Amino acid sequence: MAASADTTTTTPSCTLAGRIALVTGGGSGIGRACCQVLAREGAQVVVADINLQAAKHTLTLMPGGQRHVAVAMDVRERSSVEDAMKSAQDQCGAPPSLLGTFLVTQAFATSLLEHGKDSKGAIVNISSLAGKTGCAELSGYTASKGGVISLTKTCAAELASKAIRVNCVLPAVIDTPILAGASEEVLEYYNRLTPLGRRGRPEKVAEVVAFLLSERSSYMVGACVEVTGGCDM
Numbered sequence: 219m220a221a222s223a224d225t226t227t228t229t230p231s232c233t234l235a236g237r238i239a240l241v242t243g244g245g246s247g248i249g250r251a252c253c254q255v256l257a258r259e260g261a262q263v264v265v266a267d268i269n270l271q272a273a274k275h276t277l278t279l280m281p282g283g284q285r286h287v288a289v290a291m292d293v294r295e296r297s298s299v300e301d302a303m304k305s306a307q308d309q310c311g312a313p314p315s316l317l318g319t320f321l322v323t324q325a326f327a328t329s330l331l332e333h334g335k336d337s338k339g340a341i342v343n344i345s346s347l348a349g350k351t352g353c354a355e356l357s358g359y360t361a362s363k364g365g366v367i368s369l370t371k372t373c374a375a376e377l378a379s380k381a382i383r384v385n386c387v388l389p390a391v392i393d394t395p396i397l398a399g400a401s402e403e404v405l406e407y408y409n410r411l412t413p414l415g416r417r418g419r420p421e422k423v424a425e426v427v428a429f430l431l432s433e434r435s436s437y438m439v440g441a442c443v444e445v446t447g448g449c450d451m
């Protein structure tokens with residue numbers, strides 16, 4: 219993943235040592251867990267979130283907190299994405315790799331390609347199992363998550379020859395603040411649909427993300443990896 223920039227604190231045994239990772243939505247839930255796991259794996263992490271305070275709080279929960287940075291980014295606004303990308307590049311000395319969708323993918327790929335022809339990168343988008351299966355009464359959400367799957371495959375096809383791999387993960391029901399509005403009845407229903415019988419922890423998604431960003435997955439391109447406990451197979 220990421221531009222192979224030099225960072226000062228790297229551990230050779232770590233799978234992402236020497237890499238720079240940008241995590242959108244890093245202020246909570248799955249994004250926060252990704253920041254923690256990527257930092258543990260040796261990456262310098264740029265924690266991006268619409269809520270800068272939440273991003274700064276994530277910094278305090280990460281190993282090696284002082285070498286990571288927090289930036290404000292609204293992924294819906296092109297200028298916000300570009301400003302945050304520039305700020306991240308200024309602070310880290312190279313373009314980061316990332317999690318995100320269209321604007322972020324576009325800004326990242328442009329930034330990486332401008333950085334030099336030898337730069338390598340990886341992108342992991344967060345879709346949802348619901349983007350593949352659909353879900354009654356969630357048409358907007360499922361359509362957008364289905365879009366993340368097709369965008370992943372399209373970008374993967376376009377960028378593979380430029381040494382940027384693009385993959386995505388499809389979580390099912392993961393314990394994060396996003397579930398705050400769900401009733402016990404609904405949560406129990408999904409537990410019954412899940413062979414493991416329970417919801418996932420955000421760290422379980424983050425471990426797969428770290429794998430997809432590392433060289434250990436160097437032959438994976440355009441893959442959509444389910445992290446679901448077997449939910450709704």
Ligand SMILES: NC(=O)c1ccc[n+]([C@@H]2O[C@H](COP(=O)([O-])OP(=O)(O)OC[C@H]3O[C@@H](n4cnc5c(N)ncnc54)[C@H](O)[C@@H]3O)[C@@H](O)[C@H]2O)c1
Nearest residue numbers: 243245246247248268292293346389390391392394395396
């Ligand atoms: N938790 C689940 O069960 C689950 C399942 C499938 C997919 N997902 C997906 O995983 C991703 C993360 O979800 P989560 O459960 O960690 O949610 P969360 O609510 O815990 O975290 C979302 C984070 O994104 C930030 N954010 C919101 N809008 C933003 C914007 N416009 N620009 C930048 N940052 C913004 C929020 O401030 C927050 O820190 C989402 O795309 C979600 O759809 C979650």
